[in-house]
Amino acid sequence: MSPDPAILVSDLSVEYPARGVSPSCVALRGVSFRLEAGQSIGILGETGSGKSTLAAVLAGRGLPLRSGEPGPRISGGDATVLGHSLRHARKRDLAEVTFHVGYLPQEAAASLEPSLSVQDNVTLPIFERDEHYNRRAAGERAALMLDTVHLPLSVLAKYPYQLSAGQRQRVALAKALVLGPQVLVVDEPTAGIDATVRDAVIDLLAQLRSHEGFTAVIVSHDLSVLRRATDVTLVLQGGRPVAYGPIEDVLADPSHPFVQGLAHALKPPQRRRERRPQIAAGEVVAGDAVTN
Structure with a gap:
């Protein structure tokens, strides 16, 4: 293994501090894993895990930079991403991480700016970092990203409302990839899209996985995504890790009750065998009588 993993999570605990009448909430407890450059990990768990x-x-x-700011706080352990510790990260550290880590949040398709064209949406991260960046070069980059996510160049001039949900999801993915990230983090990439587009998104994630050095964290409840686009899977329940390993190994030999239930729920239904009626010795079935 490389001495410098892409992501190192060590006994990580994260909480949301109390705000107003809302009490504090511990979201993660004691999570640990190591992800090498070129590996992909799936994150699986129930709602609220x-x-x-x-x-x-x-x-x-x-992640808040000052006390009193809203957002999750690392209350125990640490997470190191591309060499940057996140527990006591400064603004410069977070800027480095967000530059090198592409992020596709939940319902990313709905987060596209409705007043901007697809090209402007995809290139938005570029101009957020350098407002003087060459617009022609940015447009060429956007075209390359659309090709990467298998969308026609004619989409560049359209607006999000003119696209299907699946097309918007792929535009959001192009936006997450536009800076050429070293790590891609995606949260439920196939949620809310039809089966045809779902398969296309899974194919795309599987293709990205084949690229040398592609590193990803993929949150998904979709077994096809975990099987085709990840090397290992971490299962969470109530913020705690309850299983870790290749998805087939996790489901084949579950030791935790939650994982046992998960394995049972994800098991493909067995085909019912049609039982043929038993025929007693000497009994003749209609149409089978032998004539001399």
Whole structure:
């Protein structure tokens, strides 16, 4: 293994501090894993298990820089992303992480700016960092990203409302990839899209996985995504890790009750065998009588 992993999570605990009448909430407790450059990890768990919080933290999004600011706080352990510790990260550290980590949040398709064209949406991260960046070069980059996510160049001039949900999801993915990130963090990439587009998104994630050095954290309840686009899977329940390993190994030999239930729920239904009626010895079935 490389001495410098892409992501190192060590006994990580994350909480949301109390705000107003809302009490504090511990979202993650004692999460640990190591992700080498070129590997992909899937995050699986029930609603409220801390999956999205883990994704946002690893992407460097939402972490408050000052006391009193809203957002998740690392209350125990640490997460190191591309060499940057997130527990006591400064503004410069978070800027480095967000530059090198692409992030596709939940319902990303709905987060596109409705007043901007697809090209302007995709290139928005570029101009947020350098407002003087060459617009022609940015347009060429946007075209390359659309090709990467298998959308026609004619989409560049359209607006989000003119696209299908699946097309918007792929535009959001192009936006997450536009800076050429070293790590991609995606949260439920196939949620809310039809089966045809779902397969296309899974194909795309599988293709990205084949690229040398592609590193990803993929939150998904979709077994096809976990099978085709990840090397290992971390299962969370109530913010705690309850299983870890290749998805087939996790489901084949579950030791935790929650994982046992998960394995049972995800098991494909067995085909019912049609039982043929038993025929007693000497009994003749209609149409089978032998004539001399």
